Amino acid sequence: MSFNSLGLSQALLKAISKKGYTTPSPIQEKAIPLILEGYDVLASAQTGTGKTAGFTLPLLHVLSENPKEKFRPIRALILTPTRELAAQVYANVKEYSEFLDLRSAVIFGGVNQKPQAATIRQGIDVLVATPGRLLDLQNQGLLSLKRVEILVLDEADRMLDMGFLRDIERIIKMMPTKRQNLMFSATFSHDIKKLAQGILREPVMVEATPENSTVDAINQKIYRVSKGKKSGLAIKLISDGNWKQVLMFTRTKHGANKLCKNLVSANISSAAIHGNKSQAARTKALAGFKSGDVRVLVATDIAARGLDIPLLPHVINFEIPNIPEDYVHRIGRTGRAGASGEAISLVSADETSYLKDIEKLLGFRIESDIMEGFEPDPNAPTEPEKRQQRQGRNSSKNHTNSRSSGGNNSRRRQNNKRRG
Structure with a gap:
């Protein structure tokens, strides 16, 4: 299969060709047509599977097919757990939208917010963001999510690991209920499925492993x-x-x-x-x-x-x-x-x-x-350090209780002697 058969616009195919890609990866082959058809998608894809293009390409296609008024409200939001991933996703958005009339921006913490806010004020179609900086700017009235049509949660499992659940829930309340939702995660864990139930509408599940196992x-x-x-x-x-x-x-x-x-x-x-x-x-x-x-x-x-x-x-x-x-x-x-x-x-x-x-x-x-000179310690404990510490604390607690109990018994014996 080639990218030409996925239903993407000529402008996107030109950008793909410029990057030297000819054949879609399994996740791209499975996810792109479903996203183009408007389905909510829950995808399991690890690093190295081409997942970013799997949601970036169809997202850009949908936005370019339905142009909006002159002032550009944020129409697509891509949430990522880390600054590095946000920057990388944004780079992909920029590359693939080279021949489209779409504007994009990336926002994350750790840098001055003024240039980010200024870019958003000029009007953008696609926003790539980390949850913390997004909430900061929204709380200051510097951006609005009331016109978002497509939401992407990238590396959703990592977002949960990093404690972003509350932030995600707050962000979702700022968007229209009628929108397309895409969630990408390394695994379909219980927590991810629970999160998906609260966000996705009748999602189609897609799985893909790296091209090289x-x-x-x-x-x-x-x-x-x-x-x-x-x-x-x-x-x-x-x-x-x-x-x-x-x-x-x-x-x-x-x-x-x-x-x-x-x-x-x-x-x-x-x-x-x-x-x-x-x-x-x-x-x-x-x-x-x-x-x-x-x-x-x-x-x-x-x-x-x-x-x-x-x-x-x-x-x-x-x-x-x-x-x-x-x-x-x-x-x-x-x-x-x-x-x-x-x-x-x-x-x-x-x-x-x-x-x-x-x-x-x-x-x-x-x-x-085993390399000579760097042999393992045969007497080292095989339990993880935290478990050793827990056991040590429990042992110490038991020892203290035992001493305390022994002291109480001794006092009781002395009192009994006095009574006798």
């Missing part, structure tokens, strides 16, 4: 290692392999900063991106990584969602995620567009249960190895 396109490997030796092992792998572009994942912002510092100390140019970094710092880090000035980009899961890094050769899970689906998201950033990729996970004893959950999701055991 994780098994075929990505060489996955695990190194069992002592927790304290992870930084040393990562430095050795990058240095010995002379890797020029590596995306590394940590579970926490503090962990990302600490790892970045260790890499820089080993003369490996690195930058970290996470929620505590300013938008300017995040943009600079990503630009440096793409240009090759930064060899290693250290990221948390939330910050990494929506990053567009073509042909990424190496992903290292410095800490494996506690949510199995996040592992697939992480390693799916390599082995794209027909290229091979490598995903290495450094697994310490306390991550054993996380690894089991990941392998259960994948349906196979990942090749495991």
Whole structure:
């Protein structure tokens, strides 16, 4: 099948051709005709499936087929969980609407709101936004959603993970009830289905997996290692392999900063991106990584969602995620567009249960190895750290209660003696 057979306008086909695309991905092939027909769509699509074009192309087609008055109210709203994803989606909207008479804008926090508000005042058809900045501008009376015809929730699962449910509910109340709704998520979890029930009208469900499966396109490997030796092992792998572009994942912002510092100390140019970094710092880090000035980009899961890094050769899970689906998201950033990729996970004893959950999701055991000098600690606990802390607190509480109980028994015995 070609894009010509999907029912898109000549202006959009021209923009698609200019980008060098000829054949739609499975998610595009399934979702585009349904959206053009006006259906509400609930789509499951992971990073690397072409999902952004899957909703951007038909959205632009619908808006261009029904032009509005001279002043342009916001007619389509695309909500994303992160600044990086908002910027990437907006870039796609701009590219695909090059030959259309449509205007678009992107708004997110961490930067001055005045230029964003000024662009909206001039009239736009498509707004790409993160929930926080959108509500800020709406509360100040700087934008209106009363004319929205199409709502897109991109990476809805991540929005729920980040606690945006209340914001989404508030935003929906600002829009007309009669509108087309599109929801894209990595999974059809219970929470996503519950959210969909409150937003979508008789939705059509669409599922698509990445064109290259994780098994075929990505060489996955695990190194069992002592927790304290992870930084040393990562430095050795990058240095010995002379890797020029590596995306590394940590579970926490503090962990990302600490790892970045260790890499820089080993003369490996690195930058970290996470929620505590300013938008300017995040943009600079990503630009440096793409240009090759930064060899290693250290990221948390939330910050990494929506990053567009073509042909990424190496992903290292410095800490494996506690949510199995996040592992697939992480390693799916390599082995794209027909290229091979490598995903290495450094697994310490306390991550054993996380690894089991990941392998259960994948349906196979990942090749495991131990590097000399970086052996795992045979005496380390195999429970996750938080669970160890909980157990420690419970043990301490029991010990205190026991002492307290013993003291009470002693006092009771003394009182009984006095009575006797």
